[in-house]
Amino acid sequence: MTDKDLSQKYIKKYPWPRRRFIRGLFGGMIDILANVLVRWEITGKENIPKKGPLLIVGNHFNFLDTIAPIRATNWPLEFIGDFEMPNAPALMRIFPNLWQTLKIEQGTPNFEALRSSEAVLAQDGVLVIYPEGHVHSGTLRRALPGAAYMALRTGVPILPMATISDNNWKLFKTITEEKRRLGVFTKIGEVFGPLKSEHETRPSRDEIRDTGHLIMSKIGALLPKEYRGDFDPENV
Numbered sequence: 001m002t003d004k005d006l007s008q009k010y011i012k013k014y015p016w017p018r019r020r021f022i023r024g025l026f027g028g029m030i031d032i033l034a035n036v037l038v039r040w041e042i043t044g045k046e047n048i049p050k051k052g053p054l055l056i057v058g059n060h061f062n063f064l065d066t067i068a069p070i071r072a073t074n075w076p077l078e079f080i081g082d083f084e085m086p087n088a089p090a091l092m093r094i095f096p097n098l099w100q101t102l103k104i105e106q107g108t109p110n111f112e113a114l115r116s117s118e119a120v121l122a123q124d125g126v127l128v129i130y131p132e133g134h135v136h137s138g139t140l141r142r143a144l145p146g147a148a149y150m151a152l153r154t155g156v157p158i159l160p161m162a163t164i165s166d167n168n169w170k171l172f173k174t175i176t177e178e179k180r181r182l183g184v185f186t187k188i189g190e191v192f193g194p195l196k197s198e199h200e201t202r203p204s205r206d207e208i209r210d211t212g213h214l215i216m217s218k219i220g221a222l223l224p225k226e227y228r229g230d231f232d233p234e235n236v
Contacts, residue, residue, distance in 0.1 A: 061189060102127075
C-alpha cells in the first residue's frame with residue numbers, strides 16, 4: 001500500500017469532525033460545571049486562527065488544563081494522548097472514551113496514533129496534544145518526541161496555550177475551605193511555524209529534540225517565570 005493509499009484509508013477511518021453531537025453535549029456539560037466550580041479567565045483569543053489545519057500544544061499540570069482548549073475555542077477538537085488522570089473527577093476520567101480521543105501507548109511505536117493524527121490535520125482539522133505526555137506538577141518538563149515529530153512531518157501551524165491555577169489546582173479544597181471558586185487562567189500565544197524537516201517525512205533526532213525545545217519554550221513564554229523550568233525564553 002502506498003503512502004497516498006494509506007493516507008486515504010485513515011482519512012476515511014477518522015473523518016474530521018467526528019462525533020459532533022456527543023462531543024458538543026459533553027463539551028456543554030464541561031462548560032456548565034466549569035462555570036459553577038471555576039473562575040476561568042482566558043486571554044489571547046485573538047490569536048486563534050479562523051481555520052485549520054492547526055496543532056494546539058499546551059502544558060499538562062492538571063486534568064483541568066485538558067479542558068482549556070474546549071473552553072477557549074469553538075473548534076470540533078481532536079485530542080491525542082494517553083490521558084491518564086488518576087486524581088481527576090469521574091466525569092473527566094471517562095473523557096477519553098466518551099470523546100474517543102486518539103490514544104497514545106507510551107513506549108510503543110504508535111503507528112495508529114500517528115496516522116490518525118495526520119489524517120485529521122490533512123482534512124484541515126484541529127488537533128490538541130500535550131507534549132510532556134503525563135500530567136505532572138511543578139515546572140515544565142522536556143517534551144516527548146510525539147508533538148515535535150508530528151509538527152515536522154505535517155508542517156502545520158502551531159498554537160501554544162498555557163494554563164495555571166491560583167491555588168495549586170486544589171479545586172474542591174478551594175471550594176470547601178476557602179468558600180470560593182478556584183481561579184484558572186489560560187493564555188493563548190501567537191501561532192508559529194509551520195516547521196519543516198530537512199529530511200521530508202523522516203525528521204532526525206536532532207530536529208525532533210530542537211523542535212521539542214522550541215515548542216516547550218513557546219509554552220513557557222506564556223507562563224509565569226516560576227513555572228518555566230528549563231524553558232524560560234529569557235535564558236535563551
